[in-house]
Amino acid sequence: AAEGDPAILNLPSWTTTLGLPVAMNPYGQPSKYESQLLRRESPGLTRVGQASVSFAPLQGLFGIITPSGLHFERHHQGWHDVDPAQHRLMINGSDPAFLKKPKVYTMDELMRLPSVSRIHFIECGANTGLEWGNVAVPTVQYTHGMLSCSEFTGVPLRLLLEDCGVDYKKARYVLAEGADGSSMTRTIPMEMVENGEVFVAYGQNGEMLRPENGYPLRLVVPGVQGVSWVKWLRRIEVGDKPYATKDEAVHYIDLMPDGKHRQYTSIQECKSVITTPSGGQRLLEKGFYNVTxxxxxGRGKITRVDVSFDGGINWKTARIEGPVQNKALTRFNVDWVWDGKPAMLQSRAIDETGYVQPAYGQLREVRGTKSIYHNNAIQTWKVDTNGEISNVQVL
Ligand code: MTE
Structure with a gap:
């Protein structure tokens, strides 16, 4: 601020006049000065917006929770604001021996059952999918914005299956089906349900789910790619083998370098990204920056994040800011003094299994360059002498 700063010397109108009354906005909205922080779609990505993605503005978010209004969206067939009074969840078996008492639950019935609240990230398997061959998009919103993290509330699926008399010895898989027109159906191995992690959620960040995110009911499958988090969840079937539905036989499969496809690689491996400063932003002057x-x-908690300012030659361990939750976004920060010279910013995460996030060269050795899904390579942001930041790849 300049000497004799008028913002200090002159009293502004908000100090000298009466403010607005309570409940003028019965549902609060962000400040008008924050109107640029929006989810955004990538024009031309799909033919119609009903089968598209909107990306979360990671560059402008703090902490680990994504505000519900900025949660990314991925719809295969558009979204609906479904009337909860008309919504049902049916649970059945592909064979009567797998589940003794098939049932249909109303939302009221589900919401009376014992609930859990847990913070988890959801990442679309196609996140960073445009970057397999080379850099494709300029900002972190587009490279990594098919990613969000919320506190979800709902009923463990295990509890519902047991209520319906499941036979775990026979029923080893679950098929989840959505109520929209996309015939979204995904197989989930029963171990994930039996250990209590999978739940049917109605709550998101303290209120009901947003319509775009599956109101009034969606599946939460912690650590697993977003496509399995079936929205507007209307049916769960138990069976004895994977279902190989269209969204697990034709889509959401990994094209490997030998030309074969890999199926059912649903866990989102350890990954990280610097959100600020990041592509499309500009450093105004030399000096101190908080890099965050x-x-x-998808395999548990983050144990360490290292940051490099020289494209991966030297690394510095970042401060991990709590809370550190299982299969949730984890915030890291590191101090940096920019000397005005070109720099290459990278982050590299390590999870509790000891897995280290790979560089592009390492990932491509195994996966090639023609895939779409499950790109968890280290992201590089290049800082130029004029402070401009761009997306580059370092092998
Ligand atoms: N469920 C239904 N019923 N229909 C869909 O189109 N999209 C899936 C999944 N669940 C989808 C769905 C995909 S591909 C993803 S990545 C996540 O929902 C996105 O969840 P979100 O829109 O809440 O971010």
Whole structure:
């Protein structure tokens, strides 16, 4: 601020006049000065917006929770604001021997059952999918914005299956089905349900789910790619083998370098990204910057994040800011003094299994360059002498 700063010397109108009354906005909205922080779609990505993605503005978010209004969206067939009074969840078996008492639950019935609240990230398997061959998009919103993290509330699926008399010895898989027109159906191995982690959620960040995110009911499958988090969840079937539905036989499969496809690779491996400063932003002057970002792993908790300012030659361990939750976004920060010279910013996360996030070269050795899904390579942001930041790849 300049000497004799008028913002200090002159009293502004908000100090000298009466403010607005309570409940003028019965549902609060962000400040008008924050109107640029929006989810955004990538024009031309799909033919119609009903089958598209909107990306979360990671560059402008703090902490680990994504505000519900900025949670990314991925719809295969558009979204609906479903009337909860008309919504049902049916649970059945592909064979009567797998589940003794098939049932249909209303929302009221589900919401009377014992609930859990847990913070988890959801990442679309296609996040960072445009970057397999080379850099494709300029900002972290587009490279990594198919990622969000919320506190979800709901009923463990295990509890519902047991209520319906499941036979765990025979029923080893679950098929989840959505109520929209996309015939979204995904197989989930029963171990994930039996250990209590999978739940049917109605709550998101303290209120009911948003319509775009599956109101009034969605599946939460911690650590697993977003496509399995079936929205507008209307049916769960138990069976004895994977279902190989269209969204697990034709889509959401990994094209490997030998030309074969890999199926059912649903866990989101350990990954991280620096969100600020990041692509499309500009450093105004030399000096101190708080470098901040997010780390996550579908296999558990994040244990360490290292940051490099020289494209991966030297690394510095970042401060992990709590809370560190299982299969949730984890915030890291690191101090940096920019000397005005070119720099290459990278982050590299390590999870509790000891897995280290790979560089592009390492990932491509195994996965090639023609895939879409499950790109968890280290992201590089290049800082130019004029402070401009761009997306580059370092092998
Ligand atoms: N469930 C239904 N019923 N229909 C869908 O189109 N999209 C899936 C999944 N669940 C989808 C769905 C995909 S591909 C993803 S990545 C996540 O929902 C996105 O969840 P979100 O829109 O809440 O971010």
């Amino acid at each position: 970002g997010l780390a996550w792993s």
